[in-house]
Amino acid sequence: xxxxxxxxxxxxxxxxxxxxxxxxxxxxxxxxxxxxxxxxxxxxxxxxxxxxxxxxxxxxxxxxxxxxxxxxxxxxxxxxxxxxxxxxxxxxxxxxxxxxxxxxxxxxxxxxxxxxxxxxxxxxxxxxxxxxxxxxxxxxxxxxxxxxxxxxxxxxxxxxxxxxxxxxxxxxxxxxxxxxxxxxxxxxxxxxxxxxxxxxxxxxxxxxxxxxxxxxxxxxxxxxxxxxxxxxxxxxxxxxxxxxxxxxxxxxxxxxxxxxxxxxxxxxxxxxxxxxxxxxxxxxxxxxxxxxxxxxxxxxxxxxxxxxxxxxxxxxxxxxxxxxxxxxxxxxxxxxxxxxxxxxxxxxxxxxxxxxxxxxxxxxxxxxxxxxxxxxxxxxxxxxxxxxxxxxxxxxxxxxxxxxxxxxxxxxxxxxxxxxxxxxxxxxxxxxxxxxxxxxxxxxxxxxxxxxxxxxxxxxxxxxxxxxxxxxxxxxxxxxxxxxxxxxxxxxxxxxxxxxxxx
Numbered sequence: 001x002x003x004x005x006x007x008x009x010x011x012x013x014x015x016x017x018x019x020x021x022x023x024x025x026x027x028x029x030x031x032x033x034x035x036x037x038x039x040x041x042x043x044x045x046x047x048x049x050x051x052x053x054x055x056x057x058x059x060x061x062x063x064x065x066x067x068x069x070x071x072x073x074x075x076x077x078x079x080x081x082x083x084x085x086x087x088x089x090x091x092x093x094x095x096x097x098x099x100x101x102x103x104x105x106x107x108x109x110x111x112x113x114x115x116x117x118x119x120x121x122x123x124x125x126x127x128x129x130x131x132x133x134x135x136x137x138x139x140x141x142x143x144x145x146x147x148x149x150x151x152x153x154x155x156x157x158x159x160x161x162x163x164x165x166x167x168x169x170x171x172x173x174x175x176x177x178x179x180x181x182x183x184x185x186x187x188x189x190x191x192x193x194x195x196x197x198x199x200x201x202x203x204x205x206x207x208x209x210x211x212x213x214x215x216x217x218x219x220x221x222x223x224x225x226x227x228x229x230x231x232x233x234x235x236x237x238x239x240x241x242x243x244x245x246x247x248x249x250x251x252x253x254x255x256x257x258x259x260x261x262x263x264x265x266x267x268x269x270x271x272x273x274x275x276x277x278x279x280x281x282x283x284x285x286x287x288x289x290x291x292x293x294x295x296x297x298x299x300x301x302x303x304x305x306x307x308x309x310x311x312x313x314x315x316x317x318x319x320x321x322x323x324x325x326x327x328x329x330x331x332x333x334x335x336x337x338x339x340x341x342x343x344x345x346x347x348x349x350x351x352x353x354x355x356x357x358x359x360x361x362x363x364x365x366x367x368x369x370x371x372x373x374x375x376x377x378x379x380x381x382x383x384x385x386x387x388x389x390x391x392x393x394x395x396x397x398x399x400x401x402x403x404x405x406x407x408x409x410x411x412x413x414x415x416x417x418x419x420x421x422x423x424x425x426x427x428x429x430x431x432x433x434x435x436x437x438x439x440x441x442x443x444x445x446x447x448x449x450x451x452x453x454x455x456x457x458x459x460x461x462x463x464x465x466x467x468x469x470x471x472x473x474x475x476x477x478x479x480x481x482x483x484x485x486x487x488x489x490x491x492x493x494x495x496x497x498x499x500x501x502x503x
Contacts, residue, residue, distance in 0.1 A: 055397065058076065071226065087435030090381065100221065107298075113298050114302065118436075157490060165490065188267050320470055341499050356414045400428075464489070
């Protein structure tokens, strides 16, 4: 029996190698790339963080290169001109997403706005998200939520009193702020910190689901690229993802059902779920429960971690460059003053604050490879053939460091976005993607980041925990966390003590 099993394994491996060789027959005029190995392709060359690994390879093989991630052909674009070519000339051809394992269980079998193939169904969902969920009108209605959560953050920062510097860990505070903002917009409920609007059991269930999604959502399943591993449940990944998907769906369905039961409840009147359920009554074919749940999961995954990480990187960059922090305080002092707290609508009057946000998005791009695209037909990029079915990755992190586009590309210089040329520089920053599949949540992200960062600069003095610069090491995953969570020393600025929220 053992000999027969060994024989089957050997024959299977030989068959895979032959199939691999057949599939790898090289079409003419592919982008350049390093030599590949059977079965694994170029996986042995990749290290974390992936955007840096691909950046170093692109320095050798050029701004467009062809790789094999196991059995999947991947083309990596690392320059802005080529990225613009992808999403202008080739925008429709590259409007699909590759179907990956997590999309089956955590994206309702790839039926979310992020995962759906390009077509009528996706266009309808995009229209709903843009008009009914993320329009300027809807964002204005819910501005009180963002304001309240920002003030709750400030309250937690002053718990240790006024007058003296005290140590705070900002990563957790930013994460809780962004999740509370999104969940209050979605469901009218807050799940973190004090003043919960749910019982502890519901809050704990939500926090555990989010912890697992955030922890695993940026991890690729190796079976997506090495199909032989789909024959087994490698490291229990399949079971974990299926259970997590069912758990998340049950939780979100519970929110939808509760909103149906409590129709007309003032607590839920302005929530996204209530708004979509009202539309469901007149247009049930367009606003099914599944569609609503799919929008909820996208808002949770795309609208939280990225904003909280950007805030953490912004404060890190400012404290490693304290003269930039002082310049931002001077701007806020002169335009807003000390007699009132900064409002969301004030951010447009604070050009340097906006420059800080853009420079953070450039230098510390929290989704450095953006979201993957897949070609639905043969196309050309930079004069090279990109065959149908190729995964296309845009290394925005690399293009944001292109010395042909940026003076001192690795330096934190918000000033590069000032003046007449500043608007042109802003067009070179791609944190939310390009083309028809660019992120529709960019206006919400800018509002959350602008208000929160503005209030932290207006109301508090900050300094590093010690004299050394803050560790800038990047972690791995789809997003780009700091390996070492940000800790700082803060105290209320004396002129603002009368305005900062107190218990």
